[in-house]
Amino acid sequence: MTSQEALMVLNAIPGLAASGIRKLMDAFGSADQILQQNYKTLLEQGLAPSLATNIVHFPKDKFLEGEYNHLRQKDVEVITVVDERYPSCLKAIPSPPLVLYMRGKHQMLSLPAVAMVGSRRASFYGIKIAERFAGVFARVGVAVVSGLAKGIDTASHQGCLKAQGATMAVLGCGLNHIYPKENTRLLEDIAQGGLLVSEFPMDTAPLMYNFPRRNRIISGLSLATLIIEAAEKSGALITADCALEQGRDVFAVPGNIDSDLSQGTNRLIKDGAKIALSAEEILQELGLEMKAQLEQEKSYEKPRVNLSVDEYKVYEMLDHQPNHIDVIAARCGLDIGALMIQVLNLELKGVIKQLPGQYYIRV
Numbered sequence: 001m002t003s004q005e006a007l008m009v010l011n012a013i014p015g016l017a018a019s020g021i022r023k024l025m026d027a028f029g030s031a032d033q034i035l036q037q038n039y040k041t042l043l044e045q046g047l048a049p050s051l052a053t054n055i056v057h058f059p060k061d062k063f064l065e066g067e068y069n070h071l072r073q074k075d076v077e078v079i080t081v082v083d084e085r086y087p088s089c090l091k092a093i094p095s096p097p098l099v100l101y102m103r104g105k106h107q108m109l110s111l112p113a114v115a116m117v118g119s120r121r122a123s124f125y126g127i128k129i130a131e132r133f134a135g136v137f138a139r140v141g142v143a144v145v146s147g148l149a150k151g152i153d154t155a156s157h158q159g160c161l162k163a164q165g166a167t168m169a170v171l172g173c174g175l176n177h178i179y180p181k182e183n184t185r186l187l188e189d190i191a192q193g194g195l196l197v198s199e200f201p202m203d204t205a206p207l208m209y210n211f212p213r214r215n216r217i218i219s220g221l222s223l224a225t226l227i228i229e230a231a232e233k234s235g236a237l238i239t240a241d242c243a244l245e246q247g248r249d250v251f252a253v254p255g256n257i258d259s260d261l262s263q264g265t266n267r268l269i270k271d272g273a274k275i276a277l278s279a280e281e282i283l284q285e286l287g288l289e290m291k292a293q294l295e296q297e298k299s300y301e302k303p304r305v306n307l308s309v310d311e312y313k314v315y316e317m318l319d320h321q322p323n324h325i326d327v328i329a330a331r332c333g334l335d336i337g338a339l340m341i342q343v344l345n346l347e348l349k350g351v352i353k354q355l356p357g358q359y360y361i362r363v
Helices: 003-012 017-028 041-043 049-057 060-074 108-109 123-141 152-162 181-193 210-218 237-246 260-270 279-286 293-295 309-316 327-331 338-348
Strands: 079-080 099-104 113-118 141-145 166-169 195-198 224-228 249-252 354-355 359-362
Touching: 003 060, 003 079, 003 099, 017 079, 041 049, 049 249, 099 108, 099 123, 099 181, 108 195, 113 123, 113 152, 113 210, 113 237, 123 141, 123 152, 123 224, 123 279, 141 152, 141 354, 152 166, 152 181, 166 181, 166 210, 181 195, 210 237, 224 237, 224 279, 237 249, 237 260, 249 260, 309 327, 309 338, 327 359, 338 354
Parallel strands: 113 141, 113 224, 141 166, 166 195, 224 249
Antiparallel strands: 079 099, 099 195, 354 359
């Protein structure tokens, strides 16, 4: 059994954490030596009887045979912490994963990266901010790392892919699973143009306790972690805590003080996180080179289509927060009938969007 195979087996044994494997490797000299020990010698290292039993009786050959079949079927590659290609930024964190399963362009692991996470119940505003920031990172060659969850994670991956950038999704399950199911298409897009990463064996289900564990990998692969919309007890804040523990920068996008989705991010800023007002500021803070065009590029300030004078007058009254039609009318000084004509034209041109309740927002 090779060193890689031994680590794959140990990584799959129930109850055996990466820190425990390291202690056993220190005691016995190598991963494969651990698997050659008997029940008694394992107990002498302080292991619980149940864990020693799991190690001794784990079906090693059967597991490896099934795992290699899955790897071939899904075109997945495995690297371990002793592999030269293992990312140095991840190796530097406390208790790095011993095994990484990868599907896609594994060379992305060498790129500078920023983690982007946030609420699954993201607002329209939060989604647009995530897409915008991710697009900027993509255009300067900075990878976007996230967790494939609904909301901010999804918008971050999509914004990066739309800008033809590098994005990595770290999963809380094995690569045989798709979670959430709604992101099946996105997962395949990332597998083709980005990278899927997991520390879990291929058949591991998306169990609740896997996700906090995977968050340390999201932050560990990144120079900094950016939080966009998070409630006071959001799971995204776990990723921020991981980043701080790893000595990485944490940025947060400030939000409306009356919004539940801003309580976590605003609290982070109060506690010392850096304010993220633009992606460019984050790049400058991290010392990453920026393209000159980004200094001038503010696509959200002016639409990229031709507007009439009246249309632009209405467009200027809108921003990325929802505004009711009556408020827009008051701002523009137009009656509702005339305003509705301009609003319809702007919708058809794809520069604004109607939300429920006759609210409108820039796209």
